[in-house]
Amino acid sequence: MDPAETSAPPAAAAVKAPARWWRSWWRSLSPGRQDRFAALAPLASVLMFMAAIAVSFWYLRTEEIEREKEALKRDVEYAQQRVRLRLLERQEQVMRIARDLSNGDLTRSDFVGRAEALISQYPELQAITWIDERRRIRASHAAPTVTSNQLRVSGEVLKTGEAADLFRLARDMQQPVYSQPEAGSDDAAPLLQLQVPLSPQGKFGGVVLAEYSIDSLLRYATPTEVLARYAVTLIDGQGRTLAGTPLAPRHNALLPWTTRANEYEIPVSPVGNGLVLRAQAYRTSLGMVGSGLFWLVGTLSAMTTWMLIATWRHTRRRMQAQQALVAETNFRRAMENSILTGMRALDLEGRITYVNAAFCQMTGWTQEELIGQTPPYSYWPEAEYEKLHANLREELSGKTVPGGFQVRVRRKSGTLFDARLYVSPLIDARGQQTGWMTSMTDITEPNRVREQLTASHERFTIVLEALDASVSVAPLGSQELLFANRLYRQWFGSQTSGHLEMVAQAGVLPAHGGGVDGHEDDSLMGLLASDPLAHAHSENAEIYRPDLGKWLEVRSRYLNWVDGRLAQMVIATDITPRRQAEELAARQAERAESVSRLITMGEMASSVAHELNQPLTAISNYCSGMVSRIQGGQLSEEALLAALKKTAHQAQRAGQIIQRIRAFVKKSEPNRTLADVHEMVSEALELASIELRRHNVRLTHYVAARLPQVMADTILIEQVLINLMKNGAESIAQAQRPPALRSVELRVVPRQVDGCDVIEFSVQDTGRGLAPEVLAHLFEAFFSTKSEGMGIGLNLCRSIVESHHGRMHAENLYNADEVTGCRFSFWLPLANTAETTINSAATSTPGTIA
Incomplete structure (x- = not known):
């Protein structure tokens, strides 16, 4: 065994084992079988590859067809919804006309005007006709594209067979009804009819017939992206084409099952099955597939794999850049739509190329209406065309104002508002200027506030200057x-x-x-x-x-x-006339008081003379008695001394009467001091008793014990009391009361008025009282119930009391419904309260705070 093989790792040995088995099996075959296998193996590989390719293509094609069908179905349903919404919008507008006709709000001319406006605005509307309950045409308006045989003339009656059947159906159902009548001639465009019943006061009053051009409905209601991808047609219930051009059948020898185009049909609501929307895909197959494609796929597989890896890496980088670009675009669009400043872009020729949402909201026009406009723009006021053209020329020439310029802008509704425009050049990515970017701000409210402030300032200045x-x-x-x-x-x-x-x-x-x-x-x-x-x-x-x-x-x-x-x-206000008038009034009041006292003493002259006659007579009698008794030697020293004392007392009494009368008459300047109420009342009673005895009137009085002092001028208060008691005696004398009822009562008691402690003086008589018309004018100057009176007595009395910070009041006394007399009352504040009030009033003197 080779030492190298023994030292090989187990993994390498596992790989080499199948290779050794394959070589041993191949060597065991005969040469013929090796040739057959050598020829069939590549063929089998190619067939298997081709089969795999075919199966893959068939599977992918099947998936693609299914996806195309789903996309086609979605697009057709979307187009059907657009057509349906278009029909419903026109139906709602026709129903508004029908409702106004039912309510009697439209005349025939108004109907023709409304119909003309709708037909000129919406191209799918061809004609709108008003038909009464007898099927007679009252009014009609049609588009210029309607043929002469399709026109309806006022006064004609609907012919049986065309809209008459739909008329009866609308009358029976009392609901809007759609119908697609038969075309009258080959050149007449098919129309879709809508009849909306009229119901004046709950009765059938005819219909409003609206006729649509099916071709225009398809052209303007179907989305353009659907028309670009599919052959879209509108067909009726029998499959006849009403609008659009269907695809011709295709022939494919290799793929005969693909001769029929991929299509989808759906009824158009609310018309129903009488109007069907059909779409056919332009391309439903991969075309002719030859062997070259298969070999090309096989040859390019390796290259494709390698290129796929490189492309995947490049695509990954592009996708990251695209995602960043989309995020940046969305961010900028969101920021752009959220700002309140209107943005408008112009090219170098002055054509609008871009507007944002804020600009559309300010002007009222949509983005589609504004983009592409050239001067004069639709938001320019007609009266300022020349000025705005001049501004635009300066803007396009580059003469921009750093602070912007103010213009008037017209909304779509016709109203005007003030705006300030700021212009800056629009530079593209290559650094070249492609136009001008304009930002617009609504300054109507700031201008209104500024004008109001200016007007307010002017009014303020005018008022202050005047x-x-x-x-x-x-x-x-x-x-x-x-x-x-x-x-x-x-x-x-x-x-x-x-x-x-x-x-x-x-x-x-x-x-x-x-x-x-x-x-x-x-x-x-x-x-x-x-x-x-x-x-x-x-x-x-x-x-x-x-x-x-x-x-x-x-x-x-x-x-x-x-x-x-x-x-x-x-x-600082000039009060010189007022001060002079006040000083004059004060001098006149002092003169009036003196005159009043003189008049009072004049009226009391006889009584005063009688009063002085008593002590003078007593003195005369004492002196005569003493003389006679001295001559007779019958007067002792003690009797003489007593007689002289009585004589001196009577002389002193006469002198006091004269002194009191002189002080009363010669009083001029007011002198408020701390006054004792008892002494003040006693002095007044002594002077008034003379007049009361002359009128045979009994005088009674009650003064509460331990009364506090008041801050008053005693002579003036005595004058008030004497006048009141004298008036009471005169009232009793005029009423001719019996002796038992001839009395005047003076009461002085403490009271509280508005939480303040005061002294109340009341004089009550048993006369005939005061009439209501006299009470209303009692204290007015120069008003008097006496034929010889001057009418200043009670007016002066009230002035004196009010100058002491008091109040005077008069009222009748009743016994059931009978008037039994009259009571005059007035009150004066106590010394501490009066001092506080006087000190407050004293601050009004020159050089002090009032």
Whole structure:
């Protein structure tokens, strides 16, 4: 044994064993059998290879035919759905016309207009006819391609045998009905008829007959990709071709079973079996298969295997690049469709080559309608053709504006909107310019807001300039004047000095604020809007400007300026006429009060004289008695002293009466002090009792004990009480009450009004009361129920009470339905409440905040 064979590995030995067996078997054959085997073995190999090739081709062909049939079935069903949707859309439009005719919303001219619009828009529609319930044609409109023998004339009646049978079927079913009538002549194109019944008020009122061109329906409703792959035809129920060209039979001697073309048929809904869509594949076999193909396959098998490996590796790299390209394309398309900016691409001649979804949404036109358009474009407004043509010429010439330019764009609906266009050159992969890319942004809303802001600013400026008040705004801690209207400029010029002087004089800011001396104060700089000072309420003050000779009412408010700084707005109004009127009114009121008191004392003159006559008579009597008794020597020293005391008392009483009357009459300036209610009432009672006794009226009074003091002018309040009690006595005298009912009652009690403690004064009489029309005008000036009255007494009384921050009220007293008298009441606040109110009012004096 060879040492090399003994050292061979077991695997190599296993491979060599069959080879040794094959050589031993071959050597054992005879030479003839070896020749036969040598000739048959390649033949058998070739036959086996050819058989394998044939079986492989047959199997692959069978699989391919099945796939073609599946693809054909899917494509035909898709085409059938497109045709069905086309028919349903036209049916819906015809049904709308029928519904409007049933409702009486369409006239004959309107019907012809609607029919003409539909026929011109949809080429498959050939004619639309309105037929009444007696089968008489009311109106009809047909396309120019309809032959003369297919036209329907208004006023004619449907002939029996054509649309009449379909008419009866539509009338019986009350549903849209399709039919495919027989062609009248060889040159007439087959038509598809649709009759939609009319139902005015639930009754049959005729039909709307729509006729379709089956050839146009096939041409425009079938997808172009289906027409490119198959021979598509429309046939009727008997197999006759209505539209399209079928394939001619093919002859194949080697594959006779492939003479019939691969085809598929499906009825077109909603027409039914009367209209069938058929598609035939253009190629259903591999063609002639010769022996050269088999040998070619055998020869190229090795090369194919080698090339397949190389191609697989190359294809793998291409697929990776293609997937990356698809992902990038999808990403860019998604990003492009999500942006709100419209994109439009133009070639160098101005033809639109691309628009994105946003551009279509802005204009209302679809991508198919826009691509390929040349100027003027459909979204250009007709009134601006020249301007837009000029812009386009500048755009194509390369004169682009960096900030873009604004144009008006017309939507498909006819509305206009403002847009801003930005243009940039479109460069291809080789660096050459192929056109221009334009981005369009809708700026209608920004323009509207800008116009509104401009108009608002103009209105604001006009109003402020026309104000009769001076308005100025200045930042805190600075001498810059942010705003000043016309009146401010007339008074103070364009400087901040007037603003700062008014602020300082009114006391709105601290003395150091405003930098009047020329140096800015930074103590208030940097205040935020949340600071309490920024939210302070407006403050008022009345100041006098000697340089203007005017009284000004200054109102101040802090605000946050547009740049974030805290500023102060000052509004100064000229109130000089008002102050002069107030001073004049005050002087007139004082004169009226004095006149009223004089009138009162004049009316009480006789009573006062009678009142003074008593102490003077007593003095005279005392003096006469003392003289007679002294002459008779009958007067002792003690009796003389007592008589002299009584005489002095009566003289003092007369002097007090005269002094009180003089003080009452000569009162001029108001003098509010802390007043005791009891003393004030006592003084008024003593003066009023004189008048009441003259009228034979009984006076009673009740004053609550321990009443707090009030802040009042005692003489003025006494005047009010005397007037009220005197009026009550006069009312009783006019009513001629009996002596038992002739009384006036004065009550002074504490009360609470709106949560505040007050002192209420009420004067109640037993007169005949006040009429309703008198109550309505009781406190008006120069209104009086007395023939000799001036009508200022009660008006002055109310003015005096209100000047003391009180209120006066009058009401009738009733016993059932009978008026038993009248009550006048008024109240005054207590001293602490009155001081608070007076101090608040005192702030309105010049130089203080009101």
